[in-house]
Amino acid sequence: MNKDKRTLIRPEGLPESASWPVVTPIMPSVVYASETPDALDDQYEGRTAGYTYAREGHPNADLLARRIDTMEDAKGGIVLGSGMAAVTAVMLGLLKAGDHVVGGDQLYGRSLRLMGQDLPRMGVATTLADPTDAQAIAAAIRPETRMILVELVSNPTLRVADMAGIAAVARDKGVLLVVDNTFTTPRAFKPFAHGADIVIHSVTKLLAGHSDVTLGYAVARDPQLQKAIYDFAVTTGMTPSPFDCWLAERGLATFDLRFDRAEATAVTLADHLAGLPGVRRVLYPMRSDHPDAARAQAILGNRGCNMVSFELEGGRAAANAFARAAEGISFAPTLGDVGTTLSHPASSSHRALTPEGRAALGIGEGFFRVSVGLEEPVALCAQFTQAVSAARGA
Known part of the structure; x- marks a missing residue:
């Protein structure tokens, strides 16, 4: 039997080196090999860490997510293919038919479309209310309300949400508070310190900062909620590009x-x-x-x-x-x-x-x-x- 690995199209291993790269390498591999079925079981069941298929996660996405986690004082966030992918993964990963969502009435245009057209046809009711008035948000709450979605600074009129009041309403009603922090970024505002349950970013914008990346980010304070968001994103293929993740990580340096x-x-x-x-x-x-x-x-x-x-x-x-x-x-x-x-x-x-x-x-x-x-x-x-x-x- 010929054991000469030079005949293999994809021989195992990488060149050995006593040094290591200063810059994160781009790792575009879609699939990852495991030693045995038992070893693969260990990965899927959480006994060991590793990668299997890039739709479920890859090194460049995880490295970028950890960087943004640190900025947001968070843990376990995920990077997705766009900012709207992050919004969608949070909503459809956590909501079901019969639920109700209250959104700020000056959300980003595509978020408004999602609220006004797509969620209702899936059986999720929506109401828009003025985020500068916590009482207006409170008045929109119903018994079946599951979530409030706001931007601290609205797009494009730059109105500032009554975050303290809205957070108090969310706590009192037992409703999840989701904050899109794209405009303000963690440099200006950290939503978890102000009562948010979930934070969303369009990484495409200020975080990456060079108009050459399309990415999103989502993180929940509760690990169970985070798993539901992750599972939906993986199932629906919201996979971020390794190259985009690499570019965004580079952008974060400045x-x-x-x-x-x-x-x-x-x-x-x-x-x-x-x-x-x-x-x-x-x-x-x-x-x-x-x-x-x-x-x-x-x-x-x-x-x-x-x-x-x-x-x-x-x-x-x-x-x-x-x-x-x-x-x-x-x-x-x-x-x-x-x-x-x-x-x-x-x-x-x-x-x-x-x-x-x-x-x-x-x-x-x-x-x-x-x-x-x-x-x-x-x-x-x-x-x-x-x-x-x-x-x-x-």
Whole structure:
């Protein structure tokens, strides 16, 4: 019998080395070999640790999850294929037909679609309520309510949820509180310290930070809830790419520096926009004219984050002229990149709402959301001045 392993397509083992890589290797293997059926049983039954099939977990995803766990003061979180995969895994992993969910009425557009269309057709009832008013959330609770989903800072109008009040409602009613922490990140806010049961992130955004990754993250305080979320994600194939996980882990190495720089520039830009003719209003949590300024200060301290929203006079014509004139600033439905990006919710994230529905949320045709990046503040403000001037001319 020929025992020469050089004839095998996939010989066992890796080259031996007395040293080790400084940077995490990319490990794209889909399958992992076990020594025996008994050894595989030991893995599945928790007596030993290891990998079997990448849909059930792989090293790059676990390394990234541990990094975010540390940031959130959490344990056992999982990385998924997108931020909406994280939202979906939490909801469909924990809810059943007959349950009811209360959501903030200014959630991300696709979260609103999930609440308004997909969950109801699966037998899960939903209600939207104002997250800045804990009494409105409490009034929406029913006997069958299982979950509350909010963003601390809403997308795109940057309203600040009454987190203390909502957490008290959730505790009193025995309802799970889920917080999407994408905008604020653990740098500004740690939901578990404020009563959350489950934390969600779109890692695609500020955590990864370079617009080259699509990932999500979800972690529950209760290990049993976490297992239910994990099982649903594995069953439905919400597998993250090892390469994306590797890129995101690399992005986390500079996260604090990126966040602080972008946040400081956002303060400058918000104040600058507020003084420009043709700008109807500016929304930034640390500004004294923000409708939730006192709450933002109490919850976030001096952390206003990197998002600024504003509304131009002149509606859609002004919006088109502004986007054309904003040279070097990408008009793209994303946030958290190293470069500043512009989003127009009426034509992107909230386009599925009626004009009346958008108006009720304060989103008009001249409304923009800005994800501030790492540009020099003076140069960025100059570019916005030029673009606002062009919008006025329209």
